[in-house]
Amino acid sequence: MVRDRIERIGVVGAGTMGSGIAQVAATHGYDVVMRDIEREFVDSGFETIDASLGRLESRDAIADDPETIRDRIEGTTLIDDLSDCDLVVEAALEEMDVKKEVFADLERVCDEDVLLATNTSTLSITSIASDLEHPERVIGLHFMNPVPIMEGVEVVVGEKTTDAATELAHDLAEELEKTTWEADDKPGFVTNRILMPWINEGIRAFDEGVATKEDIDAGMELGTNVPMGPLTLADHIGLDVCLHASETLHEELGDRYKPAYLLKRKVEAGDLGKKTDKGFYEYE
Numbered sequence: 001m002v003r004d005r006i007e008r009i010g011v012v013g014a015g016t017m018g019s020g021i022a023q024v025a026a027t028h029g030y031d032v033v034m035r036d037i038e039r040e041f042v043d044s045g046f047e048t049i050d051a052s053l054g055r056l057e058s059r060d061a062i063a064d065d066p067e068t069i070r071d072r073i074e075g076t077t078l079i080d081d082l083s084d085c086d087l088v089v090e091a092a093l094e095e096m097d098v099k100k101e102v103f104a105d106l107e108r109v110c111d112e113d114v115l116l117a118t119n120t121s122t123l124s125i126t127s128i129a130s131d132l133e134h135p136e137r138v139i140g141l142h143f144m145n146p147v148p149i150m151e152g153v154e155v156v157v158g159e160k161t162t163d164a165a166t167e168l169a170h171d172l173a174e175e176l177e178k179t180t181w182e183a184d185d186k187p188g189f190v191t192n193r194i195l196m197p198w199i200n201e202g203i204r205a206f207d208e209g210v211a212t213k214e215d216i217d218a219g220m221e222l223g224t225n226v227p228m229g230p231l232t233l234a235d236h237i238g239l240d241v242c243l244h245a246s247e248t249l250h251e252e253l254g255d256r257y258k259p260a261y262l263l264k265r266k267v268e269a270g271d272l273g274k275k276t277d278k279g280f281y282e283y284e
């Protein structure tokens, strides 16, 4: 059973992602409790939120004024202040020990029917929930950076996650005007499994002198129609976050840089994509 009447949302971590999630939830009328371990991190989260709301207001992109939205967010350093939340999203450091500790604390302070979501980029939802009494209400709710701007949210379903928890995660993301897709609890899910080798290859190409960093980014932007090249995107994500994600994937998946077997096979079969009307998709 998960509670589906959501009024108050807890956010653990007030960094890049946590502050963004708190902001988006408050923008959509939810009361939010944003928790970090030190007051200075909570304050810095509020600074990020103020700056972002200011930019959005100047573009007429928010319905309420920034102050009204900000007033819906309560900052705290105490985990117990999350006890009256109807749902919690964890966005603390990308380290298994930290996540496990946070979820053990959440299980202690939150009611049994409260959905506990993690914003992890690569760590296993099943592992994060493995020491809990109620792993069935743990799910991945993987927001993208910057949260107020990016439309997509990846819902990651752990071994023990119930259908009701999965449905609620999709519903909440949609309430926040996001569009979801679902991934199984496999390393890197959909996004980072594919994105991280791409970013690492961009970094290697730069290091090996294939082109300047500007030309690598321009090549990928103009040549493949992505909005940002790998080096610019890595800077936006945070190089530490990229490193953690890459290390997890490396540990779990090994060498992912060889061409995929299915790619070779499709080429040999003459299924070259749009130009032959068939690649991974079919075209008219």
Ligand SMILES: NC(=O)c1ccc[n+]([C@@H]2O[C@H](COP(=O)([O-])OP(=O)(O)OC[C@H]3O[C@@H](n4cnc5c(N)ncnc54)[C@H](O)[C@@H]3O)[C@@H](O)[C@H]2O)c1
Binding pocket: 012, 013, 014, 015, 016, 017, 018, 035, 036, 037, 038, 041, 090, 091, 092, 093, 094, 095, 098, 102, 119, 120, 121, 122, 142, 143, 144, 145, 236, 237, 238, 241
């Ligand atoms: N940065 C991205 O582009 C991005 C994108 C998607 C998902 N993520 C994931 O989101 C999570 C957060 O990433 P981020 O970029 O916001 O990191 P960040 O370093 O900006 O923020 C993390 C915050 O968590 C706080 N924290 C650490 N331990 C805590 C605890 N026990 N309780 C409460 N707060 C604690 C830190 O003090 C820090 O303020 C990670 O799991 C990351 O992999 C990041």
